[in-house]
Amino acid sequence: MRHSGTKHNNHHGDGRPDDAERVARRDEAVRSAVEQGLLGPDTPLVGLLDVVGIRDSAAALRAAFEAVVAPGTAVLHAFAVKAAPLVPVLRLLREAGIGAEVASPGELALAGAAGVEPGRTVLDSPAKTAQELREALALGIAVNADNPQELERIDTLIRETTTSSPLGMRVNPQVGAGAIDALSTATATSKFGVALRDEGAREWLIRAYAERPWLTRLHAHSGSQGVPLSLMARGIAECYALAEEINRRTGRRQIDTIDIGGGLPVNFTSDATTPTYAQYARLLAEAVPGLFDGRYGLVTEFGRSLLAKHGSVVARVEYAKRAGGRAVAITHAGVQVATRTVYAPGAWPLRIAAYDAEGHPKEGPVVAQDVAGPACFAGDLLAVAHPLPLLEPGDHVAALDTGAYYFAHHYAYNSLARPGVYGYAPGADGGTRFAVVRDPQTVEEIVAESGGGRVGALTEL
Numbered sequence: 001m002r003h004s005g006t007k008h009n010n011h012h013g014d015g016r017p018d019d020a021e022r023v024a025r026r027d028e029a030v031r032s033a034v035e036q037g038l039l040g041p042d043t044p045l046v047g048l049l050d051v052v053g054i055r056d057s058a059a060a061l062r063a064a065f066e067a068v069v070a071p072g073t074a075v076l077h078a079f080a081v082k083a084a085p086l087v088p089v090l091r092l093l094r095e096a097g098i099g100a101e102v103a104s105p106g107e108l109a110l111a112g113a114a115g116v117e118p119g120r121t122v123l124d125s126p127a128k129t130a131q132e133l134r135e136a137l138a139l140g141i142a143v144n145a146d147n148p149q150e151l152e153r154i155d156t157l158i159r160e161t162t163t164s165s166p167l168g169m170r171v172n173p174q175v176g177a178g179a180i181d182a183l184s185t186a187t188a189t190s191k192f193g194v195a196l197r198d199e200g201a202r203e204w205l206i207r208a209y210a211e212r213p214w215l216t217r218l219h220a221h222s223g224s225q226g227v228p229l230s231l232m233a234r235g236i237a238e239c240y241a242l243a244e245e246i247n248r249r250t251g252r253r254q255i256d257t258i259d260i261g262g263g264l265p266v267n268f269t270s271d272a273t274t275p276t277y278a279q280y281a282r283l284l285a286e287a288v289p290g291l292f293d294g295r296y297g298l299v300t301e302f303g304r305s306l307l308a309k310h311g312s313v314v315a316r317v318e319y320a321k322r323a324g325g326r327a328v329a330i331t332h333a334g335v336q337v338a339t340r341t342v343y344a345p346g347a348w349p350l351r352i353a354a355y356d357a358e359g360h361p362k363e364g365p366v367v368a369q370d371v372a373g374p375a376c377f378a379g380d381l382l383a384v385a386h387p388l389p390l391l392e393p394g395d396h397v398a399a400l401d402t403g404a405y406y407f408a409h410h411y412a413y414n415s416l417a418r419p420g421v422y423g424y425a426p427g428a429d430g431g432t433r434f435a436v437v438r439d440p441q442t443v444e445e446i447v448a449e450s451g452g453g454r455v456g457a458l459t460e461l
């Protein structure tokens with residue numbers, strides 16, 4: 001390790017050795033990316049993923065629930081693919097004992113390409129077509145039905161075929177919103193699942209299970225970012241209470257598995273990993289003790305908390321200017337890689353770290369600066385009046401904690417190219433080894449994907 005990384009203004013850990021080591025690996029990776037030419041004048045934007053960190057988080061997730069469930073409990077941790085839809089990432093997680101939660105034909109195909117077994121895959125989308133359901137049942141993938149109409153489709157399908165798919169219903173416990181409306185799945189009017197407190201809903205669900213002995217799971221996802229842990233635990237408590245009631249009323253242990261969803265929030269304000277999986281698992285064990293006593297198998301669906309802190313968008317500073325007395329760094333990272341931050345900066349602020357032209361953490365007096373992206377609209381800003389050492393052309397900025405829902409979700413504004421994504425791990429000599437996760441998109445690919453092969457399509461119509 002070259003240095004601890006903790007002495008830089010915008011790089012602190014909170015004293016936990018894992019967090020400090022992650023910062024040190026990140027600093028070393030930025031330096032090596034510049035040295036090895038992954039990042040340079042002609043490739044001014046990359047996404048970087050910390051392989052050691054991802055493995056550590058997967059291990060922490062497994063250990064946290066192993067510590068609270070009764071011995072022998074069947075547990076499947078299914079990574080929410082939407083958080084990082086990259087095949088090598090899904091493969092890395094698979095090798096670390098994590099399955100996949102998918103919500104579209106594309107995500108299902110990515111999980112399959114990564115070798116995630118159907119028995120370790122869960123399908124959850126709110127808009128599954130008949131064909132998607134047929135395919136999932138043929139493969140034996142677990143399906144959580146979103147609503148009564150979808151359940152009727154499944155009724156029809158299972159009359160036609162036999163399936164090994166575990167099947168369940170998604171409920172919305174309607175426990176309320178967190179700080180970010182767009183990510184609050186358990187409001188009174190959320191579009192997801194059967195709204196449990198609506199008139200007649202509970203009785204409908206109990207009858208639906210009583211009439212269908214093959215419905216053996218119950219699912220709730222009361223996330224995500226911005227929802228306090230206590231509210232998430234209340235949602236899961238409601239789901240558990242319903243499972244108990246269904247099993248009592250049907251007179252059999254019909255529901256054998258509870259899927260608690262994901263949604264553990266991520267700390268975007270420092271390098272500290274908080275809250276931890278262990279804290280959440282202990283909180284659930286206290287709030288819903290029967291959930292872990294061995295009578296129910298468990299499925300989880302974490303996304304953001306597994307990946308966010310292990311990814312960085314690193315961009316070169318092309319120009320540094322002043323406007324209205326404000327320093328403005330024009331970089332290559334903007335709305336195309338940080339869409340949520342640019343359009344909803346209040347909900348999704350990002351930390352920015354400054355590096356010099358060689359990729360060393362930049363030192364010097366801190367100045368309030370705007371960190372701007374390359375897109376042609378005024379709001380394309382990663383950060384406004386952000387305190388950083390004064391950036392100069394050829395320096396680099398890193399948008400931190402962007403491993404989930406950021407650079408893997410390219411937004412093609414201005415036909416800006418998808419950046420390359422590279423995984424990194426420490427090398428034998430103290431340097432960093434990289435592996436290509438996703439090749440950078442070429443300009444030729446942009447033309448081809450934009451109808452380049454159909455140039456006369458409209459003029460010849």
Ligand SMILES: *Cc1c(COP(=O)(O)O)cnc(C)c1O
Nearest residue numbers: 080221224262263301302303304
């Ligand atoms: C998005 C989603 C998740 C993952 O949420 P995170 O906040 O990324 O952990 C899990 N389950 C379902 C059904 C989702 O829609």
